[in-house]
Amino acid sequence: MSQAKTPGIFMDCLSHAGRLGLGVRPRGICRLPAWLGAGLLLAALSGCGEPAAPLAPPAQASALPGADVARGRQRIAEYGCASCHTIPGVRGPSARVGPPLRHLASRAYLAGVLANTPGNLVRWLRDPPAISPRTAMPNLGLSEADARDVAAYLLTLR
Amino acid sequence: MKPWMRTVGLTLACTAAAGGAGALALVYSGWYDSSATQPHTPPVNAVLEAALQRSITVRAADIAVPPLDDPQRAIDGFRLFRAHCVQCHGAPGVAPEPFARGLMPAPAALVDTARHWPPSEIYWVIRQGVKMTGMPAWQYRMSDAGMWDVVAFMKVLPGLSPAQYRDWESRYAGSGAPGPGPAVPAASRAAVPDATDLRLGDAETGRRVMQQYLCVTCHAIPGVVGANRHVGPPLGGIANQRYIAGILPNTPANLVRWLRDPSAIDPMSAMPDLDVSEQDARDMAAFLYTLDDAR
Numbered sequence: 001m002s003q004a005k006t007p008g009i010f011m012d013c014l015s016h017a018g019r020l021g022l023g024v025r026p027r028g029i030c031r032l033p034a035w036l037g038a039g040l041l042l043a044a045l046s047g048c049g050e051p052a053a054p055l056a057p058p059a060q061a062s063a064l065p066g067a068d069v070a071r072g073r074q075r076i077a078e079y080g081c082a083s084c085h086t087i088p089g090v091r092g093p094s095a096r097v098g099p100p101l102r103h104l105a106s107r108a109y110l111a112g113v114l115a116n117t118p119g120n121l122v123r124w125l126r127d128p129p130a131i132s133p134r135t136a137m138p139n140l141g142l143s144e145a146d147a148r149d150v151a152a153y154l155l156t157l158r
Numbered sequence: 159m160k161p162w163m164r165t166v167g168l169t170l171a172c173t174a175a176a177g178g179a180g181a182l183a184l185v186y187s188g189w190y191d192s193s194a195t196q197p198h199t200p201p202v203n204a205v206l207e208a209a210l211q212r213s214i215t216v217r218a219a220d221i222a223v224p225p226l227d228d229p230q231r232a233i234d235g236f237r238l239f240r241a242h243c244v245q246c247h248g249a250p251g252v253a254p255e256p257f258a259r260g261l262m263p264a265p266a267a268l269v270d271t272a273r274h275w276p277p278s279e280i281y282w283v284i285r286q287g288v289k290m291t292g293m294p295a296w297q298y299r300m301s302d303a304g305m306w307d308v309v310a311f312m313k314v315l316p317g318l319s320p321a322q323y324r325d326w327e328s329r330y331a332g333s334g335a336p337g338p339g340p341a342v343p344a345a346s347r348a349a350v351p352d353a354t355d356l357r358l359g360d361a362e363t364g365r366r367v368m369q370q371y372l373c374v375t376c377h378a379i380p381g382v383v384g385a386n387r388h389v390g391p392p393l394g395g396i397a398n399q400r401y402i403a404g405i406l407p408n409t410p411a412n413l414v415r416w417l418r419d420p421s422a423i424d425p426m427s428a429m430p431d432l433d434v435s436e437q438d439a440r441d442m443a444a445f446l447y448t449l450d451d452a453r
Contacts, residue, residue: 051215052276055309056316096451097400099391103378106388108269108316109250111404113426115317132426135404 058105061155063118064148072153075146084137088157098137104157111135121151194262197369197383207384210288218282226277226310233330235311238304240331243268246292248372251320251421253430259372261292263384267375270387272312281309320428356437359410359444367441371432380449390429397450403427413443 061069073089076082082092086100107116113132114120125147128137142150184190198206226232239249246258246265258265271280284305287295296305318326368374368382376389399408403424406412417439420429434442 052278054272054274055277055280055313056272058273094451096395096398098404099399100395103388103392107391108273108389109319109428112390112424112428113321114319115322117317132404132424134424136401137404 058158059116059118059121059155060105061118061152064122064152064155067148067152069149069152069156072149072151075142075150076153079140079142079146079150081150087154089153101154102157105155106158111137118151118155121154122147125150194260195366195370197262197366200383203383214279214282217286218276218279221278221282223277223281224306226306226313228310231307231310232314233311234304235307235309236314236326236330238300238308239311240327242296242300243308248430249315250318250323250428251430252323253432254372256433258292259370259432262369263291264369264372264375265292267387267389268312269316270376270389272316277309277313280312281305284308319426321426356440359440359442361441361444361448364438364441364443364445367438368445371434371438371442373442376429393446394449395451397447403429410443410447413446414439417442 061067076087076090081087082090082095084095084097086092086094086096086102088102105116110116110120110124111128111132114124122144124131125142126144127139128135129139197203244252245255246261247268248254248258248265250269253259254265283293284300285295285297287293300308365382368379368385373379373393374382374385374387376387377385378388378392378394379385380394396408402408402412402416403420405424406416414436416423418434418436419431420427421431
């Protein structure tokens with residue numbers, strides 16, 4: 001191979017490959033410069049692992065120890081929540097008196113006034129008018145245990 | 159060179175040339191609307207969102223996150239937030255300033271950002287800013303510790319009710335930080351007495367207006383590009399909803415009242431007053447009543 005016949009860029013690549021110890025002998029057309037190839041590879045690899053956890057992750061049902069999702073769903077049926085709310089997984093008339101509860105776990109606020117945390121959801125379920133006096137949602141007299149179970153079910157609705 | 163290589167090469171070159179000429183014609187004709195009143199088309203919006211997300215994820219991958227749980231750190235961050243962030247991003251029950259409501263893309267509701275973005279990426283965006291949005295690079299205007307303080311406050315932010323946020327205002331705001339006073343809607347159209355020639359609400363106009371009052375940063379709204387957040391309730395099916403905000407019977411007049419002045423109806427609500435004019439509220443209501451359960 002004579003240097004006089006070789007385009008400059010070819011030699012650049014060759015020297016890059018040589019420096020990296022790749023032992024590659026480019027033929028015909030030049031490969032990508034080594035730094036560009038490595039950069040692309042890095043870009044492709046970085047950020048491919050586990051996505052990092054959010055700064056303030058949305059509420060999880062697991063934050064209510066002892067609460068039972070299946071029992072919660074049963075309580076929702078017993079308390080007649082579905083007569084006002086449309087709730088995925090609970091049979092009812094698709095009522096639109098209260099808001100539909102799909103995506104409840106994704107929502108930032110409860111009733112538009114309270115941060116959606118498991119503790120706040122239990123408080124809200126136990127006595128809504130105590131938190132928002134003008135709300136149309138009545139106090140249904142849920143026990144603490146029932147409210148925790150219901151909250152656990154609602155927090156599965158992402 | 160073999161003949162088939164020549165054919166392939168020529169075909170590729172012609173296609174590239176035609177594509178380039180087409181792109182040039184598209185740009186030169188002014189076909190793409192650069193106004194802040196016209197949303198991106200859904201495909202363009204999706205590509206831009208994905209590109210932004212990937213750009214940030216890749217670049218923030220190696221950032222080490224310092225401890226953020228020190229309460230003093232959040233308080234310091236709150237003071238910076240109040241001085242530099244709330245004007246465009248708003249806060250629980252606090253609307254962004256009038257100038258920020260016209261930005262495209264709309265400044266994010268940071269409650270939602272904190273719930274979905276990792277701290278390293280939030281820090282990176284504060285530090286570097288975002289091209290072709292209103293987001294500046296704060297690294298030239300804020301210390302590194304200060305930027306992490308803001309992240310520390312954003313960790314607390316989603317847990318604050320509007321009442322609790324007001325409590326932070328009264329407890330921690332008085333540190334000399336030049337925070338905004340109470341919102342003065344002097345420059346807004348709502349302060350101008352309503353014209354007598356109000357027309358009936360127009361749904362299509364209302365759909366466009368949803369962007370201009372930043373509804374899109376908090377609500378999932380069928381038919382509005384980029385409106386997919388869950389800070390406020392999703393608005394699909396609102397036409398069939400019995401109550402507004404759980405308080406007010408859902409009538410057109412009440413919906414207009416609510417849109418114009420939510421704090422008068424529910425002082426505890428996280429929905430801020432956005433200085434909506436009577437006509438714009440009518441148009442938005444007309445649009446919202448097209449969102450029945452079928453959508």
